[in-house]
Amino acid sequence: xxxxxxxxxxxxxxxxxxxxxxxxxxxxxxxxxxxxxxxxxxxxxxxxxxxxxxxxxxxxxxxxxxxxxxxxxxxxxxxxxxxxxxxxxxxxxxxxxxxxxxxxxxxxxxxxxxxxxxxxxxxxxxxxxxxxxxxxxxxxxxxxxxxxxxxxxxxxxxxxxxxxxxxxxxxxxxxxxxxxxxxxxxxxxxxxxxxxxxxxxxxxxxxxxxxxxxxxxxxxxxxxxxxxxxxxxxxxxxxxxxxxxxxxxxxxxxxxxxxxxxxxxxxxxxxxxxxxxxxxxxxxxxxxxxxxxxxxxxxxxxxxxxxxxxxxxxxxxxxxxxxxxxxxxxx
Numbered sequence: 646x647x648x649x650x651x652x653x654x655x656x657x658x659x660x661x662x663x664x665x666x667x668x669x670x671x672x673x674x675x676x677x678x679x680x681x682x683x684x685x686x687x688x689x690x691x692x693x694x695x696x697x698x699x700x701x702x703x704x705x706x707x708x709x710x711x712x713x714x715x716x717x718x719x720x721x722x723x724x725x726x727x728x729x730x731x732x733x734x735x736x737x738x739x740x741x742x743x744x745x746x747x748x749x750x751x752x753x754x755x756x757x758x759x760x761x762x763x764x765x766x767x768x769x770x771x772x773x774x775x776x777x778x779x780x781x782x783x784x785x786x787x788x789x790x791x792x793x794x795x796x797x798x799x800x801x802x803x804x805x806x807x808x809x810x811x812x813x814x815x816x817x818x819x820x821x822x823x824x825x826x827x828x829x830x831x832x833x834x835x836x837x838x839x840x841x842x843x844x845x846x847x848x849x850x851x852x853x854x855x856x857x858x859x860x861x862x863x864x865x866x867x868x869x870x871x872x873x874x875x876x877x878x879x880x881x882x883x884x885x886x887x888x889x890x891x892x893x894x895x896x897x898x899x900x901x902x903x904x905x906x907x908x909x910x911x912x913x914x915x916x917x918x919x920x921x922x923x924x925x926x927x928x929x930x931x932x933x934x935x936x937x938x939x940x941x942x943x944x945x946x947x948x949x950x951x952x953x954x955x956x957x958x959x960x961x962x963x964x965x966x967x968x969x970x971x972x973x974x975x976x
Contacts, residue, residue: 654683658694658706665703666696680704739789785849788823788830795820800856801834804849813849819858822866833869835860840869842877880904881923885946888915890937897934915939929953 653673657664670677684704687694697705794801801820806813818834818841825831830845840861861869880903889897891914897905907919922928928946931938932953940950 654680654687654704658704663697663703663705669704739792784830784845786845786851788845791832791845791851792823794851794853795822797853798858800854800858802852802854803832803843804851805843806847806849808844808847813847817854818843819860821858821860821864821869824866824870833866833873840873842873878903879923880906880921881927883922883925883927884943885920885922885928885931885940886942887918887920887931888912888939888941889918889934890914891916893934893937900930900933925949932957 654669657669657672666677666680669680673680681696684694684696694704694706697703801818803816803818804813805816816836818832818836820832820834822833823830823845824833824842832843832845832848834841834843891911894908894916897918901920904921905918906921907917909917920931922930925945926949928940928949931940931950940946
């Protein structure tokens with residue numbers, strides 16, 4: 646958009662005072678002729694910017710001039726208010742350009758008062774990447790459109806597939822808002838009075854209804870999310886004991902989190918550990934540790950591991966293949 650391009654041009658000039666038209670052309674991704682037309686339009690509007698000819702010429706801002714760019718526009722304030730979102734998430738919300746402009750204004754404010762001893766800014770040494778590892782899943786709905794719909798505070802009719810079901814169904818929900826967690830997006834809403842999370846990866850479509858959202862009194866997106874997060878991360882009270890190979894302890898801490906409770910002193914290269922699950926069926930999560938774990942109790946957990954392992958063996962049985970030699974256990 647021309648207005649955004651003109652503002653970007655002014656921000657660049659305020660930072661460097663003079664820039665060649667070819668560099669501006671490359672930075673703003675327009676022709677040099679367009680840059681010159683923009684400069685002429687700004688000059689006619691009273692902005693102290695002009696074009697200098699010659700070898701060392703370029704587009705310049707009148708010496709001593711400081712543009713009043715301290716205040717941020719509403720979209721820019723909104724872009725900064727959702728701190729922690731990376732560029733991809735900002736683009737999904739339609740805020741990438743506004744965030745970039747706001748960031749440039751902040752940078753100009755910092756440049757206006759240089760420190761006595763210049764040092765790297767936090768932006769130079771700290772990076773926030775909120776995308777998930779190895780995530781290539783695409784969303785079925787436009788997040789920017791959904792965010793716009795949520796501003797209306799109305800009920801939604803969504804087409805959603807539960808994780809345990811093969812086909813989607815239509816649901817009536819009262820939405821609180823959106824949450825980006827570990828690279829994934831969730832709709833926080835109430836369904837039949839129950840607060841729930843709906844993964845956008847399984848949200849096929851939505852329809853805005855006329856009825857206002859019927860939300861709990863004094864409940865906010867923040868308070869509801871905190872409650873749902875605590876409920877989701879609650880470890881449970883089913884205690885599993887096991888022995889874990891010492892080289893897999895860091896992996897277990899990363900995968901199991903707070904579910905990994907007690908880790909005793911290593912014995913012969915193995916750690917006696919205690920894991921807490923919500924239900925005995927959750928012990929199947931330990932299969933990913935393969936031969937690096939030995940479940941010792943309770944009997945129900947050992948029975949389930951044995952049944953799962955037997956089923957896996959039967960599924961992968963190949964009568965024509967020779968037995969695969971196992972690596973000896975040197976512990």
